[in-house]
Amino acid sequence: MADEKTYGLLAEYSDPETLMRACAQVRDEGFSRWDAHTPFPIHGLARAMGLRRSWVSAFVLVMGLGGAALGMLLQWWVSTTAYPLVISGKPFFSWPAFIPITFECGVLGGAAGAVLGFLLLAGLPRHHHPIFNARRIGRATDDGFFVSIEAADPKFDAEKTRSLLETSGATHVEPVTA
């Protein structure tokens, strides 16, 4: 195992295709604490990395239905209990008239769920991350394609992992301090 001061290794690749092949190799080696860093989402990379589908959808479903339910509940309570008004002789709980606001509240809840789910699952906002100690990582938001493997991974071995990354087609491999 590496010493505590090392976060892991960061390897740079020249294009999405080499990155994807390297990711498939790292996945097949059985690593679990590793990641790819890219300037844009690459189709098929989730499969190459062995990642399962995102659960953001569950947040959207629950909060969307919750928003809609709250919207209807508010209108029901206001119209029947808090401030009942007779409008055009309709019943106090004339639910068809409450559909537009129920729908809008559902969309608001769902949108909030999408953002909250994304932030929670992606671990954002976050003040700092050791990967930012790497010299080249700034290019991950420009034109660089990277794979990072954490030293904390049980499969990590400073020498072997380094040579794995180098043989997988990396143009640079650098150690990242924690």
Add this chain to the structure above:
Amino acid sequence: MATALADIALADIDPVDRRPALIEGAPTFHGITEAVSAPVEWTPPLGWYVTLGISLSFLALFGVSIAWLFWEGVGIWGNNVPVAWAWPIVNFVFWVGIGHAGTLISAVLFLLRQRWRTSINRAAEAMTIFAVMCALVFPGIHIGRPWLPYWMLPLPNQMEMWPQFRSPLMWDVFAVSIYGMVSLIFWYLGLIPDLATIRDRARSRVRQVVYGVFALGWRGSFRQWLHYEKAYLLLAGLATPLVLSVHSVVSFDFAVSQLPGWHTTIFPPYFVAGAIFSGLAMVVTLMVICRVVFKLTHVINPLHFDRMARLILLTGSLVGLAYGTEFFIAWYSGSEYELFAFKNRANGPFAWAYWTMVSCNVISPQVFWFKKLRTHIPTLFVVSILVNVGMWFERFVIVITSLHRDFLPSSWDYYRPTFWDLATLAGSFGLFFTMFTLFVRFLPMVAMSEVKGVLPQAHVHHRPD
């Protein structure tokens, strides 16, 4: 690495899917970053300061108009009886309409996998948010007692009074404000990766911290991208029915009433088509200017204008069909009041407004049947402005000509706007353009990460299992 990619020979035809390349000149990933980040990082050109100065003066006019309104009351406007809903409502509907193209381009075209949207979606979303801001001012200042707009919200209060949820006006409060919030969320989510790009390129500590805070610590990690993409897809899925519902609800403000000219079932689809039509025209107007001023002509190129012009032609023709249908139904209904309202539109005292509307909205976009004119920038610019004029007049025709002559001839009257009506409208453009001018200076106006994703070299053709 950048040079390695540049070495790959790329024509303007994508070598694999044989479609025209979406971005001209085969740029590298880094080239896109440079081109888009430049306006945010350079000292802006003189033209930017001039635009900001002019926009700010109109914004000041807006402030003065509203201050005078609050001091003196709605009597400074031309509103009268029977035209009690006059310019402020025309302006409100106009601005909400402009705000529709942003979400259409971002969400609907995303779901339809129209990849050309990536060059313009960011600016269109920003435009949406600023247009909704302008729109929301008008109902607020139109209520006559500007210290009471909170009565529109379901807030507990000492009077133990609550809103009346069966009213379309309440639906409108919810629809427009939720539309504003969801558009803002959608826009911000899309901005996160690009804010991180600006953060990573920052030379000064202040820039690094400010953009860093708003980038939330984004590190381009694919485990983050996975959730990001899912969230973006679901937001697009939620925003699509939302954008269709918002202008439908705005149209209910009119359609649920009993006034001839307003009380029609065609209003929701007709309003939605008109809103998208006007919004696309505004996107074209803004993009024609921005691409030249900020040297983005290869990113926002004739291909994008061609696609937008087709959509303008489609929605413009839909609007034309709606105008025709309204007349047919007015005759077919056998209701003499309904028929009178429409005859009065085309021949009455406001016929000039009606025919301005028809010429701008139905006739002018027909030039887009020709491919040459769809990519001819001066034509696009002129037509886009004509369409916006026409769409403003559409709302004028709907609101004012329907109200000025209703059932009872003894209450008929003509409507004339005052100086303050004009000043408030011009001032709202000041608010819009001030926000947009600041946006293009401080935020990346093209979605870099999305544009990079549609470059030919972004696609992986041989996928390992």
